[in-house]
Amino acid sequence: MEVTRIRALRGPNLWSRHTTIEAIVTCEGDENAVERLPGFEARLRALFPNIGELHPIVLGHPLALAHVLENAAMALQAQAGCAVNFGHTAPTPEAGVYQVTVQYSEESVGRRAVALAEELINAALHNNAFDADAAVAELRDEDESERLGPSTGSIVDAAVARGIPYRRLTRGSLVQFGWGSKQRRIQAAEIDSTSGVAESIAQDKELTKQLLNAAGVPVPLGRPVADADDAWAAAQDIGLPVVIKPQDGNQGKGVTVNITSREQLVAAYDSAAHYGEVMVEKFLPGFDFRLLVVGDKLVAAARRDPPQVIGDGTCTVRQLVDTVNLDPRRGVGHATSLTKIRLDDIAIGRLESQGLTPDSVPARGQRVVLRNNANLSTGGSATDVTDTVHPEIAARAVDAAQMVGLDICGVDMVCENVLRPLEEQHGGVVEVNAAPGLRMHISPSFGRGRAVGEAVMDTLYAQGDNGRIPVVAVTGTNGKTTTARLINHLLASSGLRTGMTNTDGVYVDGRQTDSGDCSGPKSARNVLMHPDVDAAVFEVARGGVLREGLGFDRCQVAVVTNIGSGDHLGLNYITTVEDLAVLKRVIVRNVSDDGHAVLNAADPIVAAMAAGCPGRVIFFAADRQHAVMATHRAQGKRTVYVDQDVLVAAEGSWRERIPLRDVPITRGGSIGFQVDNVMASVAAAWAVGLDWDTIRSGLASFMNDAAGVPGRFNVMAYRGATVIADYGHNTDAMRALVSAVDTMPAHKRSVVISGAGDRRDSDIRDQTAILGQAFDDVILYQDAAQRGRADGEVMALLRQGLQGASRTRHIEEIRGEFIAIDTALARLQPGDLSLILVDQVEEALAHLAKRIAEG
Secondary structure (H helix, E strand, C coil), X not given: CEEEEEEEECCCCCCCCCCEEEEEEECCHHHHCHHHCXXXXXXXXXXXXXXXXXXXXXXXXECCHHHHHHHHHHHHHHHCCCCCXXXXXXXXXXXXXXXXXXXXXXXXXXXXXXXHHHHHHHHHHHCCCCCHHHHHHHHHHHHHHHCXXXXXXXXXXXXHHCCCCEEECCCCCEEEECCHHHCEEEECCEECCCCHHHHHHHHCHHXXXXXXXHCCCCCCCEEEECCHXXXXXXHHHHCCCEEEEECCCCCCCCCEEEECCHHHHXXXXXXXXXXXXXXXXECCCCEEEEEEEECCEEEEEEEEECCEEECCCCCCHHHHHHHHHCCCCEECCCCCCXXXXXXXXXHHHHHHHCCCCCXXXXXXXXXXXXXXXXXXXXXXXXXXXXXXXXHHHHHHHHHHHHHHCCCEEEEEEEECCCCCXXXXXXXXXEEEECCCCCHHHXXXXXXXXXXXXXXXXXXXXXXXXXXXXXXXXXXXXXXXXHHHHHHHHHHHHCCCCEEEEXXXXXXXXXXXXXXXXXXXXXXXXHHHHCCCCCXXXXXXXXXXXXXXXXXXXXXXXXXXXXXXXXXXCCECCECCHHHHHHHHCHHHHCEEEEEEEEEECCCHHHHHHHHHCCCEEEEEEEECCCHHHHHHHHCCCCEEEEECCXXXXXXXXXXXXXXXXXXXXXXXXXXXXXXXXXXXHHHHHHHHCCCHHXXXXXXXXXXXXXXXXXXCCEEEEXXXXXXXXXXXXXXXXXXXXXXXXXXXXXXXXXXXXXXXXXXCHHHHHHHHHHHCCCCCEEEEEECCCCCCCCCCHHHHHHHHHCCCCCCCXXXXXXXXXXXXXXXXXXXXXXXXXXXXXXXXXXXXXXXXXXXXXHC
């Protein structure tokens, strides 16, 4: 068994809506039937007992090692605690070659799981060792290091529950919610609307106390100090006991509480000074409480207790700590709800103050405190007290957050309890936190968890707002780019700032921000990250979906123009039109529940996609009597069709009519494929909710020139002749172009064409076979990029297609696209027509513009 290629499909894809790892796996001989491998399954189960059930027959094929790879990669991730449940193995047209797909939650974990599964299988094949426990532990560690921590994760979970899209912007906790102009961002539990000024104030503990005191919030007395002697002087002024802490600190680092002697103070000062400027405060007796304020509300409160163990009269302190750390909720860092207790120098120092060492045996029931501070990050625990917080205490917490200017604020209070106002029990606010940890509220040690993630999302987005902008995805064999550009034009005409991707580039609010073929998922994601985009239109090409999946989780409108046989069949195991349709329908299957699929009713393969659409369907076709159209219209559903020379949108008894003479791109309705593109675009604009006056004016102002739709039936005049530039490159496009050209009178017709080397031989020949029936002269040219073909091979195939041509009388072969264009132009006479099928679209159109300007 050999894994020959691995891809990460990061969006909805051919196989699933899940993020998946796709592997191409070759199995030879007996590897295609595990039953013919003596003892393999027994050795496999001995190495990894948790692999699960292996079925002898899968999808009508004998169980191959490729199926075992899928099963093992899934089981390894599941054992590591990853939430995965999708796997699939499909044979390809090549004997013994399979496409194996395995869901992942973190890409690096999924990739490693496939690699470990391969190692497991090879170990079972060759009777070698394989440490399954170590493999699972490795995956678990990788997952914990890669996945979002509990604070950020709770906010993301709340977003997912509301249908709000998200994207991690870094490997850390910087996350974007929503798309385009509706995006919001968080960094852990800090949101984008929080100012840097508020953050700075929260980090300056002395300034924070001054502001809180001005707002009437009780705070402990204290001041910054310059050195240990100054600290002792401050302690004498304030009155022992005191607290020493860094002026700019977090997570309890360098904090020492309940200092009652100069010796303790000097040691505490040295500890705090390691983190910066030091301050001394009055020690407030009582418990440590964390109150979480989101917006203008208290949403959670917890009492925090320092890390501690209870003696049993038998075990040492070290043994008691080890026992407590066995709790599965305790881990390292912030990935788990609790943190393991550490017996470090600070803990040993705290033990010494209690007359103990790590090897002491505390009496039964003796409480042994291992740290002065109660932070969860140092092993402390939390008890939820939200329901018992006195309204006055809640009000003081909100006052503290608003005085500092924090949208999300962790307010630390010290008091005996939260049942009475702070003033009555001489408690106070000792600190505010700009990026508070949420795990003590999500999963407290005692008491019930609170929906703090939901509270944060409610601050970012009002109820009913899912953070999405309209997204229109366009795919098909022909017409994709023109349709995408026209839809974009209609949306822009309504006043929306649009983002568009297509095979020509990326455009934001009318400005090109990238060039080249940008019809893949990376360009789509970039548009959705742009803050100036109110609506997005994406041309979706097959290559990007195969390579990485979609660049979005779902769309409001999916448009499928048509499915043809010339669209790169034979590549990446897409060998039939039916295979191609399964790939193209990915956008239809990922329409939102309240969205629409716009489908070509005249194409039976496209029309059949309606069954897989989660939303509603708008059918379009020039023939309103087509069976699919008639049935859909009779059901009162939306259709778009042509009635004589008028485009009609129909729903139930309602009709909207637009004369095709008012739509320049169709040349009065004479160019059939442009009429199809207009119908699809109108249906998409209708689905988005544009008003009809906007749609009418947008259609009237859309020009089919080289600036508006480069390389898409651009008609130009040259010395009394007609020149048409087009990027048609498959047989269906050739037929559509011939049909359009036939409506345009001409004395003599010529065509300039090359061929893409990555097409099948038959597809290259068929293009010129079609053109040979409609053009008098044919100029064949060879461009610089032959895409794997030998020199002259494409030209030979093009010439073969012209054998037996009924109309073509003259055939010429030329090296170089621009030379071929110049040759065709030089031969034109007034009244002639030349169709130039360009390869380098931008350069060729610029060359044509220059020649036409020269006259």
